[in-house]
Amino acid sequence: xxxxxxxxxxxxxxxxxxxxxxxxxxxxxxxxxxxxxxxxxxxxxxxxxxxxxxxxxxxxxxxxxxxxxxxxxxxxxxxxxxxxxxxxxxxxxxxxxxxxxxxxxxxxxxxxxxxxxxxxxxxxxxxxxxxxxxxxxxxxxxxxxxxxxxxxxxxxxxxxxxxxxxxxxxxxxxxxxxxxxxxxxxxxxxxxxxxxxxxxxxxxxxxxxxxxxxxxxxxxxxxxxxxxxxxxxxxxxxxxxxxxxxxxxxxxxxxxxxx
Amino acid sequence: xxxxxxxxxxxxxxxxxxxxxxxxxxxxxxxxxxxxxxxxxxxxxxxxxxxxxxxxxxxxxxxxxxxxxxxxxxxxxxxxxxxxxxxxxxxxxxxxxxxxxxxxxxxxxxxxxxxxxxxxxxxxxxxxxxxxxxxxxxxxxxxxxxxxxxxxxxxxxxxxxxxxxxxxxxxxxxxxxxxxxxxxxxxxxxxxxxxxxxxxxxxxxxxxxxxxxxxxxxxxxxxxxxxxxxxxxxxxxxxxxxxxxxxxxxxxxxxxxxxxxxxxxxxxxxxxxxxxxxxxxxxxxxxxxxxxxxxxxxxxxxxxxxxxxxxxxxxxxxxxxxxxxxxxxxxxxxxxxxxxxxxxxxxxxxxxxxxxxxxxxxxxxxxxxxxxxxxxxxx
Amino acid sequence: xxxxxxxxxxxxxxxxxxxxxxxxxxxxxxxxxxxxxxxxxxxxxxxxxxxxxxxxxxxxxxxxxxxxxxxxxxxxxxxxxxxxxxxxxxxxxxxxxxxxxxxxxxxxxxxxxxxxxxxxxxxxxxxxxxxxxxxxxxxxxxxxxxxxxxxxxxxxxxxxxxxxxxxxxxxxxxxxxxxxxxxxxxxxxxxxxxxxxxxxxxxxxxxxxxxxxxxxxxxxxxxxxxxxxxxxxxxxxxxxxxxxxxxxxxxxxxxxxxxxxxxxxxxxxxxxxxxxxxxxxxxxxxxxxxxxxxxxxxxxxxxxxxxxxxxxxxxxxxxxxxxxxxxxxxxxxxxx
Numbered sequence: 001x002x003x004x005x006x007x008x009x010x011x012x013x014x015x016x017x018x019x020x021x022x023x024x025x026x027x028x029x030x031x032x033x034x035x036x037x038x039x040x041x042x043x044x045x046x047x048x049x050x051x052x053x054x055x056x057x058x059x060x061x062x063x064x065x066x067x068x069x070x071x072x073x074x075x076x077x078x079x080x081x082x083x084x085x086x087x088x089x090x091x092x093x094x095x096x097x098x099x100x101x102x103x104x105x106x107x108x109x110x111x112x113x114x115x116x117x118x119x120x121x122x123x124x125x126x127x128x129x130x131x132x133x134x135x136x137x138x139x140x141x142x143x144x145x146x147x148x149x150x151x152x153x154x155x156x157x158x159x160x161x162x163x164x165x166x167x168x169x170x171x172x173x174x175x176x177x178x179x180x181x182x183x184x185x186x187x188x189x190x191x192x193x194x195x196x197x198x199x200x201x202x203x204x205x206x207x208x209x210x211x212x213x214x215x216x217x218x219x220x221x222x223x224x225x226x227x228x229x230x231x232x233x234x235x236x237x238x239x240x241x242x243x244x245x246x247x248x249x250x251x252x253x254x255x256x257x258x259x
Numbered sequence: 260x261x262x263x264x265x266x267x268x269x270x271x272x273x274x275x276x277x278x279x280x281x282x283x284x285x286x287x288x289x290x291x292x293x294x295x296x297x298x299x300x301x302x303x304x305x306x307x308x309x310x311x312x313x314x315x316x317x318x319x320x321x322x323x324x325x326x327x328x329x330x331x332x333x334x335x336x337x338x339x340x341x342x343x344x345x346x347x348x349x350x351x352x353x354x355x356x357x358x359x360x361x362x363x364x365x366x367x368x369x370x371x372x373x374x375x376x377x378x379x380x381x382x383x384x385x386x387x388x389x390x391x392x393x394x395x396x397x398x399x400x401x402x403x404x405x406x407x408x409x410x411x412x413x414x415x416x417x418x419x420x421x422x423x424x425x426x427x428x429x430x431x432x433x434x435x436x437x438x439x440x441x442x443x444x445x446x447x448x449x450x451x452x453x454x455x456x457x458x459x460x461x462x463x464x465x466x467x468x469x470x471x472x473x474x475x476x477x478x479x480x481x482x483x484x485x486x487x488x489x490x491x492x493x494x495x496x497x498x499x500x501x502x503x504x505x506x507x508x509x510x511x512x513x514x515x516x517x518x519x520x521x522x523x524x525x526x527x528x529x530x531x532x533x534x535x536x537x538x539x540x541x542x543x544x545x546x547x548x549x550x551x552x553x554x555x556x557x558x559x560x561x562x563x564x565x566x567x568x569x570x571x572x573x574x575x576x577x578x579x580x581x582x583x584x585x586x587x588x589x590x591x592x593x594x595x596x597x598x599x600x601x602x603x604x605x606x607x608x609x610x611x612x613x614x615x616x617x618x619x620x621x622x623x624x625x626x627x628x629x630x631x632x633x634x635x636x637x638x
Numbered sequence: 639x640x641x642x643x644x645x646x647x648x649x650x651x652x653x654x655x656x657x658x659x660x661x662x663x664x665x666x667x668x669x670x671x672x673x674x675x676x677x678x679x680x681x682x683x684x685x686x687x688x689x690x691x692x693x694x695x696x697x698x699x700x701x702x703x704x705x706x707x708x709x710x711x712x713x714x715x716x717x718x719x720x721x722x723x724x725x726x727x728x729x730x731x732x733x734x735x736x737x738x739x740x741x742x743x744x745x746x747x748x749x750x751x752x753x754x755x756x757x758x759x760x761x762x763x764x765x766x767x768x769x770x771x772x773x774x775x776x777x778x779x780x781x782x783x784x785x786x787x788x789x790x791x792x793x794x795x796x797x798x799x800x801x802x803x804x805x806x807x808x809x810x811x812x813x814x815x816x817x818x819x820x821x822x823x824x825x826x827x828x829x830x831x832x833x834x835x836x837x838x839x840x841x842x843x844x845x846x847x848x849x850x851x852x853x854x855x856x857x858x859x860x861x862x863x864x865x866x867x868x869x870x871x872x873x874x875x876x877x878x879x880x881x882x883x884x885x886x887x888x889x890x891x892x893x894x895x896x897x898x899x900x901x902x903x904x905x906x907x908x909x910x911x912x913x914x915x916x917x918x919x920x921x922x923x924x925x926x927x928x929x930x931x932x933x934x935x936x937x938x939x940x941x942x943x944x945x946x947x948x949x950x951x952x953x954x955x956x957x958x959x960x961x962x963x964x965x966x967x968x969x970x971x972x973x974x
Binding site for chain 1: 654715718719742743744746747749750751753754755757758759760761762763777780781782783784785786787788789790791792793794795796834835836837838839840841842843844852855879909911912914932933934935937941946947948949950951952953954955956959960963964966967968971
Binding site for chain 2: 031068071072075184185186187188189190191192193194195
């Protein structure tokens with residue numbers, strides 16, 4: 001069987017700090033990683049490769065430095081790596097991103113597409129289902145377990161209050177959760193041969209896509225404004241009675257969107 | 260001279276760091292307190308190909324190099340000195356001499372299992388009366404038909420009991436002095452070969468350091484490593500490589516101690532400020548980091564020379580000497596900068612200090628390293 | 639796409655096993671405000687099977703001007719394609735300017751599919767919604783970058799403007815049974831081919847306890863709570879906040895809870911969005927394990943407790959009196 005795993009290179013947002021003077025994000029020095037939900041999807045695909053000889057292609061849309069994430073995927077055991085990179089793809093929202101990825105996928109042979117549920121920078125969880133819509137195939141999101149048969153995949157799909165076990169025929173797409181497995185480390189042998197393999201780079205000219213649907217211009221949504229939540233300024237201490245204390249806490253939680 | 264790590268080594272550094280943080284760090288304290296050999300960690304290391312990094316794929320290795328291997332020892336040692344030495348002894352002192360001096364048959368017989376971590380290796384040279392004076396071997400091997408009969412004992416052997424493959428040195432011809440020593444591959448399970456007393460140590464307490472006892476062990480001639488009488492030279496060459504591994508262990512301990520200290524001094528407040536804002540703390544840390552970086556360059560250089568198949572014995576000795584002394588000084592200062600808390604086992608620096616001491620002693624004491632270096636200097 | 643043709647604020651009223659979910663009422667709460675600002679109607683869409691007028695009435699009581707019922711046997715249990723087909727049909731027929739979904743596992747599965755089918759934009763997990771005075775566009779504010787930044791998103795040239803909205807953030811209106819509204823039944827036939835996934839098994843089950851490292855909210859107890867019973871009562875507060883209970887070393891050593899709940903140098907390092915330290919003094923070994931939390935609230939009766947140097951909000955008062963008051967305030971703030 002042929003599997004395509006879509007991965008995204010993201011900054012490790014747990015390592016991101018806020019500049020105390022300017023209040024902006026400090027992005028330099030923040031390590032880039034394979035998005036955790038995607039990495040678990042890749043791990044699931046690699047298990048299928050071990051168990052059933054599945055062929056695993058890793059696909060990523062990103063700037064040239066996303067090559068590193070693809071090398072990592074190759075070192076983990078992926079068979080083929082493709083980087084979709086072109087200035088024209090930049091600034092894309094999820095519609096444009098999913099359109100671009102779908103266009104690339106149309107050039108490949110596949111039975112199953114695996115996407116991570118959501119990226120830790122965008123946090124939308126939209127690209128996977130939207131790719132499925134563009135390709136007009138069924139999708140199942142929030143997959144925590146999977147088993148592959150001849151013509152279909154059986155998955156456990158999580159809800160807040162329980163789960164379903166579903167069977168979906170190929171071709172189809174699933175989105176995976178990072179707690180579905182523990183992704184393997186790159187093997188030592190894989191690392192030493194990672195740069196000896198080819199990472200195909202596809203630009204606008206290599207895929208068949210309507211330019212009205214890609215990049216910043218092709219994005220129905222755009223960012224109007226963004227701001228950091230502020231640096232941690234010195235805290236405030238209140239000597240008050242319990243009732244007032246409770247009120248102060250609830251107000252501050254509301255302000256911070258925690259409740 | 261390119262001081263940049265190659266892309267492969269950068270990728271390696273990332274994965275080693277993750278592995279050490281996620282798999283090794285959580286067990287470090289227990290490994291030390293319970294003197295427990297980290298069996299599950301070694302299994303994981305094996306799974307990802309860490310037990311045979313510098314050996315070719317043909318022999319089941321990762322097809323990597325010595326630089327990558329010692330980076331692994333360094334990364335592991337940053338969080339756990341025990342785990343670092345397990346890898347070092349296995350790779351440099353057992354798998355490497357088989358790779359470098361073994362016959363094709365011996366390589367095919369032993370390397371795949373060692374490189375895959377299915378078998379663990381050890382090195383038996385030291386005896387109760389032969390430490391720095393390694394030539395004073397008492398263990399004897401007498402040729403009898405198609406086997407050698409091995410009798411004697413070894414002490415302070417790292418990985419003993421858990422290892423399956425042991426490079427053991429014995430006198431085959433006492434009249435020839437050092438030229439009468441031979442090297443043998445002794446396997447766990449050979450009748451008459453047993454593990455004796457386990458040492459209770461100051462540091463690297465999870466490392467299994469025991470006596471080896473040989474009571475008329477029959478070792479087939481096909482297990483003679485190198486030629487008869489060539490054992491001492493083989494041992495010395497092997498230790499040259501092992502020195503780089505210990506240098507890497509010391510380097511890891513030093514850097515790990517610095518990293519812990521940096522975290523602590525940014526949090527701990529006295530006199531209304533973090534202790535990291537006091538100049539003494541800053542200057543000590545500057546010293547610690549500069550010396551550790553110097554140690555890193557020495558250790559990495561020695562590894563690169565070995566990879567380039569250039570002579571590296573003196574450079575390895577310098578690396579081991581400097582890195583181990585640095586580790587001792589840095590870990591001691593790390594405890595000092597932690598103050599009273601650093602002396603408690605809640606914080607890892609006291610363990611790092613206890614672990615560091617042995618790096619100045621084993622695989623050739625600092626004094627031995629000075630002998631090696633001065634011999635080269637005064638040539 | 640002619641934007642001027644699109645009018646009205648639509649809310650997907652999520653139901654599971656016939657029960658309308660809380661988030662649906664929250665969406666009506668915020669939708670009511672948006673609809674009033676735009677002077678456009680607020681429409682709730684309820685898709686399911688055996689739908690009743692009573693269900694529609696509750697949606698009207700919570701603010702809907704109209705309720706559209708899409709009743710089909712194939713909409714009993716949630717499945718992506720039948721629901722996508724139904725919602726898309728309703729939206730194409732009604733042409734609302736705005737559509738809200740709850741950012742639940744269903745909402746975050748359905749909304750992207752619907753928005754892609756409609757070739758319009760979707761903004762995920764919004765925590766604030768407003769109308770821009772000048773353009774009358776919907777301003778959708780949401781956390782991004784792992785919660786490190788807030789971004790305001792617009793969808794100026796496509797309709798409908800769609801958002802999934804974070805549950806538990808918006809305020810529902812108090813039910814007003816005197817409100818009236820229109821109930822329509824929308825015919826949308828779901829074909830067998832639309833049921834493109836086979837449901838083999840369905841289980842309703844509470845989520846198992848995870849690690850404290852995974853919690854987005856931690857309510858941590860220290861020795862200042864006085865006794866194990868007070869520590870146990872932290873559980874209610876933790877549940878209210880959708881989080882878990884954690885502990886200082888002192889409390890674990892005293893046997894009030896297990897080691898896996900311990901935060902600190904010899905325990906776990908955590909970085910939840912909210913860390914509520916109750917009766918914890920804040921020794922450096924503890925602080926080392928929670929310093930990086932998003933928002934730290936500390937309650938301790940000793941004003942010199944070191945924890946206050948690390949807290950964003952510190953309350954110097956008796957923690958055991960504050961906790962019940964806090965639970966009351968929270969339930970008051972949540973529902974009306």
